[in-house]
Amino acid sequence: ASNFNGSIASGLTLLAWDQSSGTAGTKVNTDYGSIAIPDSGIATPYPVSVSVSGLVGTLTDINVTLSSLSHTTPVDLDILLVGPGGEKVLLMSDVGSGAVTAIDLTFDDSGASTLGAGAIVSGTYKPSNVGTSDSFPGIAGTSFSGLLSTFNGTNPNGTWSLYVVDDSAGDAGSIGGFALTLTTAGGTQTFSLSAANSPFSATSDTVSVTVTPVNDAPVATGSATLAAVAEDTTNPPGATVSALFGTHFDDSA
Numbered sequence: 001a002s003n004f005n006g007s008i009a010s011g012l013t014l015l016a017w018d019q020s021s022g023t024a025g026t027k028v029n030t031d032y033g034s035i036a037i038p039d040s041g042i043a044t045p046y047p048v049s050v051s052v053s054g055l056v057g058t059l060t061d062i063n064v065t066l067s068s069l070s071h072t073t074p075v076d077l078d079i080l081l082v083g084p085g086g087e088k089v090l091l092m093s094d095v096g097s098g099a100v101t102a103i104d105l106t107f108d109d110s111g112a113s114t115l116g117a118g119a120i121v122s123g124t125y126k127p128s129n130v131g132t133s134d135s136f137p138g139i140a141g142t143s144f145s146g147l148l149s150t151f152n153g154t155n156p157n158g159t160w161s162l163y164v165v166d167d168s169a170g171d172a173g174s175i176g177g178f179a180l181t182l183t184t185a186g187g188t189q190t191f192s193l194s195a196a197n198s199p200f201s202a203t204s205d206t207v208s209v210t211v212t213p214v215n216d217a218p219v220a221t222g223s224a225t226l227a228a229v230a231e232d233t234t235n236p237p238g239a240t241v242s243a244l245f246g247t248h249f250d251d252s253a
Contacts, residue, residue, distance in 0.1 A: 087145075
């Protein structure tokens with residue numbers, strides 16, 4: 001504000017902002033909170049999509065990470081990834097037993113094993129499916145590839161969509177976020193969606209602001225002349241102090 005004198009503690013808050021993803025690193029999108037999984041039916045949002053751009057060449061490898069997955073009965077979950085070209089890979093379906101809380105799952109064709117009927121713990125696994133038929137509203141077909149290499153040779157740029165369905169009533173859960181690690185001839189980059197992530201730095205710093213007072217009296221310019229006023233005239237126009245001198249002083253400095 002004009003003519004403020006004094007100090008403001010922590011007057012400015014500073015955050016670092018990464019505006020460019022580059023050829024390697026992490027590009028973060030924050031257009032949703034978490035993926036809410038109902039006790040039966042499609043998750044919200046459905047699907048969750050991440051936009052990829054700027055990658056050079058076709059895909060040679062892809063890994064998918066689901067972060068902070070919680071569910072009282074994960075065997076109910078069917079999770080499908082659809083690429084920009086319409087290719088579809090079933091990441092997990094009808095696997096696990098017992099509840100899971102805030103686990104992180106990475107799906108990689110090079111994973112040591114698939115998920116089975118036992119308890120699920122955080123780790124890296126091959127895409128895993130128990131059963132032969134899974135339905136996803138809005139997606140044609142009920143049988144899908146179980147190999148992430150299905151995406152190899154395709155253009156990675158475009159919209160990738162994650163479809164999550166709970167196929168049995170009685171239990172619910174959530175997924176904190178998901179990430180795609182895409183490798184092409186141009187390098188490897190991770191694209192992620194997470195409620196906890198932001199393109200701004202996780203911490204901030206503050207700067208105190210002090211304004212030193214100065215003698216900044218208004219600057220007068222020009223002159224004013226009071227025109228003749230008839231005796232006993234009430235509130236003659238143009239004869240007030242503000243009307244006479246208001247435009248002849250400047251206090252903006």
